[in-house]
Structure formats: structure tokens, C-alpha cells
Amino acid sequence: MNISSTLKTSPAAPDWQLPIEGMSCASCVARVERSLANVPGVQDVSVNFATEQASVKARSEVGMDTLKAAVTKAGYRVAEQTVRLRIVGMTCASCVSRVEKALRQVPGVLSASVNLATETAEVSVAGSTAMLPSLIAAVAKAGYEAREIPAAGESLVNKPAAAWW
Incomplete structure (x- = not known):
């Protein structure tokens, strides 16, 4: 399909x-x-x-x-798919709220959940993941950086904070 x-x-x-x-x-x-x-x-x-x-x-x-x-x-x-994003630049619960609100305003988003501790967002969208550019743009407009997390996931080694330690 x-x-x-x-x-x-x-x-x-x-x-x-x-x-x-x-x-x-x-x-x-x-x-x-x-x-x-x-x-x-x-x-x-x-x-x-x-x-x-x-x-x-x-x-x-x-x-x-x-x-x-x-x-x-x-x-x-x-039909819906889940898109996972790495969110860079969040420092508090207000940041989480702001990113979630920005993602939920993108047409086609069914739900959005952001986790400050893991710096990730899980977004349920109607259809396929083709709307990824719109999601990334919405996060950028809210003042943060977003990148897609590959479907297989991302190891901690690739996480920017892990490199600092």
C-alpha cells in the first residue's frame, strides 16, 4: 500500500x-x-x-x-507511523512542552511525546514518515534542533553528551 x-x-x-x-x-x-x-x-x-x-x-x-x-x-x-527524533537544546520541562506543542501543530500529527532525559521525541503521524521535513522545521521554529533517529535506534556512543564524557 x-x-x-x-x-x-x-x-x-x-x-x-x-x-x-x-x-x-x-x-x-x-x-x-x-x-x-x-x-x-x-x-x-x-x-x-x-x-x-x-x-x-x-x-x-x-x-x-x-x-x-x-x-x-x-x-x-x-494508517499511522511513529517517527523518532533526537531533539537538541532542551534544558527543562518548559522546553519539552514547547517542542511537544510545536509538533502537535503540524498537520497530520496524531500525538507527540518528548522525553527530556533521553532528548527524544516520539511522534505518531497519519500515513508515512514522508512528513519528516515538516516535523524538523516545526522543532526548529520552536528554537531547537531535530534529527531523525534511524528505525533501528541510535547507540549512546552517537549521542553528543556521551562524547563529552
């Missing part, structure tokens, strides 16, 4: 592209469309069975959590 996670928004009317898992027929498509169309603030919905994508146009107050809940209520899943 080829999943596109490019989620575009504008303040007036966000356009969301949701990768949907579990659809097997035209009735599934209709069920997902109905469920998304019933979300207050959704203006237009189109679900493509072949690409397994739902295109949703909604007012700005409609968020990813609400759309994901509607898909789940219909009996399907929004």
Missing part, C-alpha cells in the same frame, strides 16, 4: 488527506464517507477506494483527532 502523508491545511478550510486501512469494497467507502461527512464542520468528503485515501475539506476547528475518531467509529483505521 502506498501511503501519502502530505496533509495540507489553511486557516479557512483545511484539506486533509487521510490514509484509510481496512476498506475492501464500495460499501466500505460509503461508510467512511458518511462517517466523515457527519463530523460538524466538515464541508466536503471524497474517499478513493483504489488509493485508500479520504480527502476531507473542513472548517479550521476540525482537527485530526476528530477525523480519526470518525474513521474509527465507521470501523476502519487511519
Whole structure:
């Protein structure tokens, strides 16, 4: 399955592209469309069975959590991946809060959890990890540096603080 996670928004009317898992027929498509169309603030919905994508146009107050809940209520899943980032420059709990807030504001982010002790962030995104540049840019805009942690993980030897000792 080829999943596109490019989620575009504008303040007036966000356009969301949701990768949907579990659809097997035209009735599934209709069920997902109905469920998304019933979300207050959704203006237009189109679900493509072949690409397994739902295109949703909604007012700005409609968020990813609400759309994901509607898909789940219909009996399907929004495909998601976890992206791990190394965050450099955090010194306190306020830094953690600031990075989490910046990551959660990126369209397509389902959740973000930052750990000060390990200098890492785990971000759950709708679709694939193709939105990595947007996540890194959001962290940079918040005043910190972010780098992807490879899927296999990163040893302590590669950690900047470990080199100091």
C-alpha cells in the first residue's frame, strides 16, 4: 500500500488527506464517507477506494483527532507511523512542552511525546514518515534542533553528551 502523508491545511478550510486501512469494497467507502461527512464542520468528503485515501475539506476547528475518531467509529483505521527524533537544546520541562506543542501543530500529527532525559521525541503521524521535513522545521521554529533517529535506534556512543564524557 502506498501511503501519502502530505496533509495540507489553511486557516479557512483545511484539506486533509487521510490514509484509510481496512476498506475492501464500495460499501466500505460509503461508510467512511458518511462517517466523515457527519463530523460538524466538515464541508466536503471524497474517499478513493483504489488509493485508500479520504480527502476531507473542513472548517479550521476540525482537527485530526476528530477525523480519526470518525474513521474509527465507521470501523476502519487511519494508517499511522511513529517517527523518532533526537531533539537538541532542551534544558527543562518548559522546553519539552514547547517542542511537544510545536509538533502537535503540524498537520497530520496524531500525538507527540518528548522525553527530556533521553532528548527524544516520539511522534505518531497519519500515513508515512514522508512528513519528516515538516516535523524538523516545526522543532526548529520552536528554537531547537531535530534529527531523525534511524528505525533501528541510535547507540549512546552517537549521542553528543556521551562524547563529552
